[in-house]
Amino acid sequence: MRSTIKVLVVDDSALTRQLLTRALSVDPAIEVVGTARTGVDAIEKTHSLAPDVVTLDIEMPELTGLEALPHIIRTSPARVLMLSSVDEPDTTYAALGLGATDFIVKPASGFASSLAELSETLIKKIKTAYRVRPERRCISRHESLRRVASVTGPSGGGPPDHIVAIAASTGGPPALEAVISGLDTGLGASYMIVQHLPKGFTGSLARRLGRLAPIPVVEAEDGMPVERDTAYIAPHGSHMTVAGRRTMRMSLQDAPPLHGVRPAADPLFMSVAEHIGKDSVGVALTGMGSDGAAGLRSIMEAGGTTIVQDEDSSVVWGMPGAAVRMGVASRVVPIDEVASEIRRAVRG
Amino acid sequence: MSAYVEVFLSESAEYLQAITDGLLALEADPVDLEPVETVFRGAHSLKGMSAAMGYTRTQELTHKMESLMSTVRSREQMADHELIDLMLQATDRVREVIADESSGGATVAIDDIVARLVSRTGQGPGAGTPERPKESPTAAPRAAAEGSLFSVRVHIEKSCVLKGVRAYMVIKRLNHLGTVVETHPGAREIEDEQFEDSFEAIVRSKAAPETIREAVLAVTEVEGAEVEAASEPDTGDSPGPGAVARPEATRTNVPKVAETQTVRVSIGHLDTIVDLVGELVIVRSRLEDVAGRLQSSELFESLDVLRRISADLQQEVMQIRMVPVGNIFNRFPRMVRDLARDLGKDVVLEMEGQDIELDRTVLDEIGDPIVHLLRNAVDHGIESPEDRVALGKPARGTVRLVAERVREQVLITVEDDGRGMDVDRIWEKAVERGIADRDDRDSYSDEDILMFVCIPAFTTVDKATRVSGRGVGMDVVKGKIEYLGGGIAVSSTPGQGMSIALQLPLTLAIIQALLVSSADQVYALPLSAVDEVLSPDEVQAKTVDGAPVVVLHDGTAVPLSRLDKLFSHSRAADDDGADHHLVLVRSGQSIHALAVPLLVGRREVVIKPLSALFRGLHGLGGATVLGDGRVALILDPRTLFSQEV
Numbered sequence: 005m006r007s008t009i010k011v012l013v014v015d016d017s018a019l020t021r022q023l024l025t026r027a028l029s030v031d032p033a034i035e036v037v038g039t040a041r042t043g044v045d046a047i048e049k050t051h052s053l054a055p056d057v058v059t060l061d062i063e064m065p066e067l068t069g070l071e072a073l074p075h076i077i078r079t080s081p082a083r084v085l086m087l088s089s090v091d092e093p094d095t096t097y098a099a100l101g102l103g104a105t106d107f108i109v110k111p112a113s114g115f116a117s118s119l120a121e122l123s124e125t126l127i128k129k130i131k132t133a134y135r136v137r138p139e140r141r142c143i144s145r146h147e148s149l150r151r152v153a154s155v156t157g158p159s160g161g162g163p164p165d166h167i168v169a170i171a172a173s174t175g176g177p178p179a180l181e182a183v184i185s186g187l188d189t190g191l192g193a194s195y196m197i198v199q200h201l202p203k204g205f206t207g208s209l210a211r212r213l214g215r216l217a218p219i220p221v222v223e224a225e226d227g228m229p230v231e232r233d234t235a236y237i238a239p240h241g242s243h244m245t246v247a248g249r250r251t252m253r254m255s256l257q258d259a260p261p262l263h264g265v266r267p268a269a270d271p272l273f274m275s276v277a278e279h280i281g282k283d284s285v286g287v288a289l290t291g292m293g294s295d296g297a298a299g300l301r302s303i304m305e306a307g308g309t310t311i312v313q314d315e316d317s318s319v320v321w322g323m324p325g326a327a328v329r330m331g332v333a334s335r336v337v338p339i340d341e342v343a344s345e346i347r348r349a350v351r352g
Numbered sequence: 353m354s355a356y357v358e359v360f361l362s363e364s365a366e367y368l369q370a371i372t373d374g375l376l377a378l379e380a381d382p383v384d385l386e387p388v389e390t391v392f393r394g395a396h397s398l399k400g401m402s403a404a405m406g407y408t409r410t411q412e413l414t415h416k417m418e419s420l421m422s423t424v425r426s427r428e429q430m431a432d433h434e435l436i437d438l439m440l441q442a443t444d445r446v447r448e449v450i451a452d453e454s455s456g457g458a459t460v461a462i463d464d465i466v467a468r469l470v471s472r473t474g475q476g477p478g479a480g481t482p483e484r485p486k487e488s489p490t491a492a493p494r495a496a497a498e499g500s501l502f503s504v505r506v507h508i509e510k511s512c513v514l515k516g517v518r519a520y521m522v523i524k525r526l527n528h529l530g531t532v533v534e535t536h537p538g539a540r541e542i543e544d545e546q547f548e549d550s551f552e553a554i555v556r557s558k559a560a561p562e563t564i565r566e567a568v569l570a571v572t573e574v575e576g577a578e579v580e581a582a583s584e585p586d587t588g589d590s591p592g593p594g595a596v597a598r599p600e601a602t603r604t605n606v607p608k609v610a611e612t613q614t615v616r617v618s619i620g621h622l623d624t625i626v627d628l629v630g631e632l633v634i635v636r637s638r639l640e641d642v643a644g645r646l647q648s649s650e651l652f653e654s655l656d657v658l659r660r661i662s663a664d665l666q667q668e669v670m671q672i673r674m675v676p677v678g679n680i681f682n683r684f685p686r687m688v689r690d691l692a693r694d695l696g697k698d699v700v701l702e703m704e705g706q707d708i709e710l711d712r713t714v715l716d717e718i719g720d721p722i723v724h725l726l727r728n729a730v731d732h733g734i735e736s737p738e739d740r741v742a743l744g745k746p747a748r749g750t751v752r753l754v755a756e757r758v759r760e761q762v763l764i765t766v767e768d769d770g771r772g773m774d775v776d777r778i779w780e781k782a783v784e785r786g787i788a789d790r791d792d793r794d795s796y797s798d799e800d801i802l803m804f805v806c807i808p809a810f811t812t813v814d815k816a817t818r819v820s821g822r823g824v825g826m827d828v829v830k831g832k833i834e835y836l837g838g839g840i841a842v843s844s845t846p847g848q849g850m851s852i853a854l855q856l857p858l859t860l861a862i863i864q865a866l867l868v869s870s871a872d873q874v875y876a877l878p879l880s881a882v883d884e885v886l887s888p889d890e891v892q893a894k895t896v897d898g899a900p901v902v903v904l905h906d907g908t909a910v911p912l913s914r915l916d917k918l919f920s921h922s923r924a925a926d927d928d929g930a931d932h933h934l935v936l937v938r939s940g941q942s943i944h945a946l947a948v949p950l951l952v953g954r955r956e957v958v959i960k961p962l963s964a965l966f967r968g969l970h971g972l973g974g975a976t977v978l979g980d981g982r983v984a985l986i987l988d989p990r991t992l993f994s995q996e997v
Contacts, residue, residue: 016393019359019401044572047517063396065389066521074543075517089400114406116356 008035009134012055014046014072015039015087016064023116024059024087027123034130043067047075050082057130058082060104062095070099077103081138085129093208100177105133105319109202132174132292136319163252164232166193166283166350169276171269171299173200173291175319177209179339180289184235185216186343193285193350195219195235196244196276198269200291203240210237226256238267245275252279263295269323273299282307285349287342288333290318294326301332309349310334311342357454360405364450367394367401371443372686379436379689383558384567386528388431391439392421398446407453410446413462416469417442423473438472440686441465499530499558500581506568507550507576514573516545521571523553529567530557554582622673622712629669630958632662634977637955641980670711674858677755677764678706680719684726688751691730698737698748699730705755710762714856717836718764721829725766725852726751728826733770733850743847745769760858760880761838767851773844775801802842806830834990837878837973863959865976867952867984868935870916874984875948876957876976881989883936883943885951891934902934902945910936913993914947918971939989946992959986 013024013036021039028034038053040046044066050058058076062069069086076082086107088096096107108129115122172180176199187195199209207223214221217235222228224236224244230252238244239256244267247255255275262268269288273296276284286303288296290313300310312333315321317340327333337345371394374387395418402410417439424431445465452460506522508515519542526532535542536552557564561579568577636658643651685701692699710718734740734749741747752767775798782788782804788796806826830840837857844850857863857880865876866885891902893912900912914932932947957976973988 017397017401018363019356019404022356022359023404044514044517044521047514051513063393065393067517067524071520071524072517075514089396110400110403113403113408113411116404117406 008033009057009130010035010037010053010055011130012037012046012049012053012058012082013039014041014043014049014058014064014069015061016041017061019116020061020110023119023122024126027119027126028130030119030123031127034127041065043069043072046072047079050076050080054080055082057133058084059087059126059130060084060099061087062089062092062099070095070102073099073102073104083133083136083138085133090202090204093205094212096205097177097209097212100175101181105136106174109205132320136175162232163250164192164194164230166191166285167230167246167276167280168193168195168285168287168346168350169269169272169299169303170195170197170287170289171199171273171291171296171323172197172289173265173293173295173320173323175290176200177212179313179319179342180209180213181216182339183287183289183342183346184213184221185218186340186347187218188347189218189233191347191350192232194230194232196224196238196246196272197235198238198244198267198272198296200265200267200295201240206237206239213237224254224256226254228254230254238272241266243267243271245271246279247275263293265293265295269296270299274302277302277306277308280308284308285346286310287312287346288324288327289313289339289342290320291323292320293322296323297326297330297332300327301330304332304334311345311349312336313342314338356405360401361450361454364398364401364446367398368443368447369682370394372440373682375431375436375439375443376685376689378431379433382431384529384563385425385427386525386567388421388425389528392418392425395421402450402453405454407450409449409460409462410453413442413446413449413466413469416466416473417446420469420473429475435472438468440690442469499556501533501554501556501583502561502564503580503582504553504555504564504568505550505578505580506553506574509573509575510549512549512573515547515549516543518571518573519543519545519547519551522568522574525567525571526553526555526557526564529559529564530555550576622669625669626673629662629666633666633956633958636662637978638980673712674709675712675715676707676709677715677762680715680722681706681753681755684722684753687723688726688730691727692734695731696736697730697734699734700748700750701726702750702752703754704752705757708755708757708762709858710856711858714836714858717832718854718856721832721854722753722764722766724826724829725854726753729766729768729770733768733772735771758855762856762858764854764856765851767849769849772846772848772850773802773805773842774846775844778802778804799842802844803840805842806840837988839990863957865955865957865986866935867955867957867978868915868933868948869950869952870919870948873919874952874978874982875915876955876984876986877935877937877946878973878986878989879954881937881939883938886934886936886945888931888933891945904936910943910945911993912945912947916949918992937989937992939993944989944993957984957986 011028011034013021013028015021015024018041021041025036025039028036037055038049040049042065046058046060046064046069047067049055060069060073060076064072073084076084084099084104086096086099086104088107088109090109100107106129108125111122170180170183180197180199184195197213199206201209210221210223213235219233219235221235221237223239225239226242228236230236230246236244236254242256242258243262245255245257247253257271259271260266262270273286276286277299284303284306285308286296286300287310288300300312304310310327310333312324312327312335313321314336315325317338318324324333324336328336335345371391374390374394377384377387378391395414399411399414399418402408402414420435420439423429424435429435442465445460445462449460449462452458504526506519508518512518523532523535523539523542533554533556535554537547541547542551555564559567561581565577565579568574568579636655639651639655639658643655681703684703688699688701729751734751735743735745737747740749750769752765754763754765754767756763756765779788779793779796779801782801783790787804787807806829833840833854833856839855841853841855842850864879866879866882868875868877891904893900893902894909895901896909901909902912903909912934932949933951935946935948937944937946955978957978959974960976962972962975971988971992972985974986976984976986978984
């Protein structure tokens with residue numbers, strides 16, 4: 005018999021606690037074992053109630069969610085799901101760096117009258133988080149690597165010799181930090197990143213990665229020229245592809261979502277394979293689902309290199325696993341070695 | 353959905369109160385930034401909650417408030433008076449918008465206030481406070497270079513299981529009061545709980561050492577804190593990690609009160625329980641009557657147990673209904689502040705005894721009277737700052753609102769140090785208005801004369817301002833308090849200030865009463881008003897100025913009334929009243945003797961309000977059902993004798 009998933013709901017608003025508890029009550033596999041209204045309360049209840057998953061609000065009295073998080077991670081095996089507002093992306097990324105497994109954005113407006121949508125997202129995320137083994141909660145070790153990036157502005161050095169296309173989902177932001185902080189400037193490549201994120205979070209991801217990376221990181225805009233030694237983040241709401249041969253440009257497509265997401269990695273990978281062939285590098289990092297696998301096949305068939313994160317270092321080995329099962333992974337490596345694999349592939 | 357509306361409304365009211373309190377605290381002491389957190393978080397939570405409910409205007413407005421506060425939080429701008437004003441006005445608007453949106457309305461607009469919030473948010477560093485030098489965004493936090501250095505040694509309880517967390521909270525708190533320069537051991541070690549039961553923080557702050565100490569002690573599981581002036585840091589003399597704690601404990605180890613579990617219960621359920629307990633008390637007295645007739649010892653024993661249980665039950669239920677007066681006091685600081693600003697006065701409101709508890713129904717009724725008294729005090733009591741200085745008083749006037757428990761009553765006093773009331777002027781006015789006869793001056797005490805302001809339409813200020821003419825509405829206040837079974841006392845020292853005290857019963861529902869009877873009708877006298885019961889041969893009945901009086905042991909004469917005559921019982925005529933018992937009844941400051949034909953005994957009675965038909969009757973405060981099913985009328989000593997005056 006499968007035991008239920010024990011959930012601790014942490015929020016300083018009684019209304020929100022009620023709504024979340026109600027939203028979770030529709031699934032018999034989930035049991036809300038308690039609620040907490042401050043960060044301190046959350047730490048104490050994590051100890052006394054031993055929940056499998058904690059949903060953690062950010063702004064709370066006494067101790068914020070962000071301040072309570074390290075204590076929860078260090079002293080219990082609970083997986084933490086951040087409950088963020090649309091305007092808290094920076095805090096959310098910080099939380100992911102501190103070991104939160106994933107996050108959800110509180111729905112925009114009026115969800116009290118219809119909890120179905122919230123229920124669905126929340127339950128899905130909780131079940132995913134539950135399957136993450138506690139030791140896989142990724143605590144970013146890159147804070148210490150945070151160098152004053154020797155950014156010399158967009159290099160303006162013209163079109164890239166290589167394009168490195170990277171796909172990530174659940175557990176992705178800290179993984180991307182690990183990858184991007186390990187890159188070198190002057191490799192002559194452009195980096196194009198698809199990270200599944202809610203609206204409003206991509207710009208912040210670009211800024212955050214930009215502080216870690218030795219190269220500029222920007223949120224892609226339609227028609228933007230593709231520069232070497234620059235990283236581009238696909239904005240929420242459109243698929244990112246490349247267009248043009250002599251002067252390569254970003255092309256944002258509003259085609260329907262693929263695998264339930266937009267941006268999806270497959271259109272990017274396919275477009276890169278088509279445009280730059282053997283000079284393309286495809287990377288699939290941690291994440292739910294199977295987005296990217298088909299795209300990696302295109303890259304491989306075009307003669308490019310494909311790199312896939314290994315199971316042990318992935319929070320969720322969905323997308324990388326799909327690529328491995330499809331037989332389209334040239335290399336399967338732990339997250340710490342992804343950057344060096346990219347460097348090797350680009351240097352040739 | 354509607355179930356959530358109720359939760360939303362009660363929770364949003366709490367947040368609005370917290371925001372208001374935070375803003376006032378911030379205005380009073382801009383050094384301590386902790387209230388900024390409270391206000392910011394309050395707006396943030398309201399934003400999230402209103403989003404959940406789909407209240408888009410509330411959501412937008414609170415979002416803009418949150419944005420503005422975040423600039424204060426990040427020390428980009430100062431919370432000056434204009435900012436506090438703006439935030440308070442926004443808070444008011446939120447209250448209105450919530451009322452509007454939660455009832456499905458669409459009338460309250462927010463565009464104007466949103467625009468002002470946005471504009472103030474955009475003013476960025478230094479703007480709005482032109483006297484303050486501009487700071488670049490990279491400048492050190494505001495307090496960094498200001499204030500003195502203190503060494504704060506913090507002792508955490510040995511039993512604490514979250515030492516690292518508590519220490520973090522202490523440091524966070526200190527950072528609101530200034531800037532923590534360094535800690536011993538270092539931040540990393542503290543976070544990893546690598547310290548014994550104490551650690552040291554060096555903080556630079558403009559706050560007083562005692563303020564710092566109190567702030568630290570307010571953190572849970574901190575058992576002691578020593579704050580000392582510290583010398584400017586140099587490399588040599590700082591104690592190393594794990595420095596030994598000073599041996600002496602600075603605070604006796606008070607056992608922690610267990611975290612109280614609370615439930616929210618609708619007041620309707622409580623009222624029903626009170627009613628049921630009342631019925632139980634009635635049945636109990638009925639059983640006592642039966643037991644008395646049967647003389648059954650078994651029944652008496654069981655009744656003893658029942659009496660104890662029902663008494664405990666009653667006490668518990670009454671306790672549940674008790675609410676701290678702080679619940680209504682908390683809105684007054686804002687009100688007094690706004691009023692004083694409108695009137696160009698400088699007034700501080702001091703409050704005491706917020707934890708004194710009163711029955712909920714009493715509390716609900718006294719809010720308006722207190723508002724009235726406070727308005728009077730600010731508008732008519734406190735002089736303008738210039739006048740005060742000219743009079744040799746401090747420019748800032750003080751209004752005090754004090755609640756205290758005096759035996760079975762709660763006393764709520766509103767005092768001010770303003771101009772007070774002039775007895776002679778009031779007397780003149782009273783004569784002018786035909787309230788009193790000029791020749792009778794001697795028969796009125798000063799207090800009596802001050803009470804004239806409670807007579808309808810009496811006012812000493814000829815031109816009533818929009819706030820209140822002193823006296824206007826005092827009759828309403830007096831009426832309300834008396835309706836609640838309370839009393840009002842006024843005292844004044846011209847030029848020095850005045851005070852108005854409201855005496856209130858703790859509860860309205862169940863009272864101890866002395867049952868008396870006349871012509872087979874039983875009456876209940878609240879025991880709190882009964883001073884003494886005398887047998888007829890203990891006193892002398894006399895007539896003074898044609899009015900009957902009795903002379904007590906100590907020689908004082910008190911007016912005598914006969915219960916049967918007060919209620920015009922037919923048999924009263926044939927009875928000379930010689931064998932009546934005399935009950936000395938206190939009403940306010942005066943004592944009356946009430947002659948009653950028969951004493952029945954002392955009982956606990958449940959007060960039931962009289963139907964509207966009887967409410968106007970003088971001398972009656974309610975009715976109750978007795979053990980034998982008869983109805984007893986409850987006498988109201990305050991009005992009982994007044995018809996004879």
